[in-house]
Amino acid sequence: MVYLEWLHSDYPARQTCQSCHMPEVHEEVAITSVLGVPRTGFRQHTFVGANFLILRLLNQHRGDLSVTAMPAELTAEADRTVDFLRSQAARVTIRSIETSNDRLNAEVFVENLTGHKLPTAFPSRRAWLHFQVLDRNGRTVFESGKLNPDGSIEGNDNDADPLRFEPHYSEITSRDEVQIYEPILGDESGHVTTGLADGVGYLKDNRLLPSGFQKKTAEKDIAVVGKAADDPNFTAGGDLLRYSVSLDGAQGQFQVKVELWYQPIGFRWAHNLIPYESMETRRFVGYYESMPSATAEVLARAEATH
Numbered sequence: 413m414v415y416l417e418w419l420h421s422d423y424p425a426r427q428t429c430q431s432c433h434m435p436e437v438h439e440e441v442a443i444t445s446v447l448g449v450p451r452t453g454f455r456q457h458t459f460v461g462a463n464f465l466i467l468r469l470l471n472q473h474r475g476d477l478s479v480t481a482m483p484a485e486l487t488a489e490a491d492r493t494v495d496f497l498r499s500q501a502a503r504v505t506i507r508s509i510e511t512s513n514d515r516l517n518a519e520v521f522v523e524n525l526t527g528h529k530l531p532t533a534f535p536s537r538r539a540w541l542h543f544q545v546l547d548r549n550g551r552t553v554f555e556s557g558k559l560n561p562d563g564s565i566e567g568n569d570n571d572a573d574p575l576r577f578e579p580h581y582s583e584i585t586s587r588d589e590v591q592i593y594e595p596i597l598g599d600e601s602g603h604v605t606t607g608l609a610d611g612v613g614y615l616k617d618n619r620l621l622p623s624g625f626q627k628k629t630a631e632k633d634i635a636v637v638g639k640a641a642d643d644p645n646f647t648a649g650g651d652l653l654r655y656s657v658s659l660d661g662a663q664g665q666f667q668v669k670v671e672l673w674y675q676p677i678g679f680r681w682a683h684n685l686i687p688y689e690s691m692e693t694r695r696f697v698g699y700y701e702s703m704p705s706a707t708a709e710v711l712a713r714a715e716a717t718h
């Protein structure tokens with residue numbers, strides 16, 4: 413669906429897939445080593461994407477998986493992927509902060525800088541907001557979306573229970589609410605599933621839209637599904653989200669920190685493989701559990717005091 417998402421955005425008039433995924437070579441290159449004539453206008457075949465996790469996993473379990481690529485090559489490719497994600501995927505801005513009646517209200521804008529949905533492509537991808545309020549002593553007064561040591565997200569219903577999931581929020585008021593930009597697949601009987609062969613549609617799709625993407629006219633395959641469809645602040649290019657949280661008598665100055673996190677393979681996608689009695693799934697889950705902190709990266713962050 414990546415191409416259709418791009419086609420429905422305003423990128424076709426501005427930027428091709430290659431302009432982002434294949435870095436331009438700023439010098440002349442000979443395309444053959446024999447009798448090659450130097451020419452301009454080339455791009456590197458790096459095809460940087462988003463899956464730093466599989467690169468790290470292949471490297472860490474290289475013996476087990478008979479990986480022949482050199483450790484330094486896989487590390488370099490994983491680093492290139494993380495650099496790409498950090499520099500070109502998203503921007504987070506704190507639009508406003510105010511306190512009244514022992515509450516702190518903040519508006520956070522998350523902007524998608526890619527030419528398609530963020531995250532796009534394979535549905536195990538997810539991005540989410542970690543929002544924190546600290547008091548004058550640096551003590552955490554409120555927190556939503558913390559990454560747990562096992563790779564799950566604190567407060568995410570889907571990580572706690574495979575049959576439930578977090579809805580899209582336009583406002584977050586408690587710790588057990590987390591804004592997660594993700595596709596949630598549903599099977600024929602409407603249950604949440606991560607089985608690609610069982611999925612017949614989306615129960616939720618609030619992945620961030622690219623610039624120019626009109627959700628009203630998007631065809632079914634690339635439509636926004638769930639509460640985001642009717643959220644007037646979830647629009648082309650990003651999501652404006654409000655946090656309204658209790659300060660429990662804490663004293664300012666307050667520090668507000670927001671991070672947009674990303675996982676190529678979310679906790680639920682890996683953990684749903686546990687019941688299967690096969691060597692491949694057992695191995696994969698074992699790898700995932702052996703390196704949970706390597707499953708996630710921060711795409712963008714913002715901080716402000718009030």
Ligand code: HEC
Nearest residue numbers: 415418428429432461462463500501526527530531532533
């Ligand atoms: C403006 C820059 C930009 C354009 C244009 C763009 N992409 Fe991307 N693309 C990104 C970034 C940044 C990511 C990583 C974040 C994400 O997954 O959305 C990405 C991710 C992807 C992924 C997911 C990789 C993964 O491992 O999950 C695929 C596939 C992809 N792009 C293909 C395409 C195709 C095909 C096009 C054209 C139809 C395209 N991109 C246009 C910037 C761009």
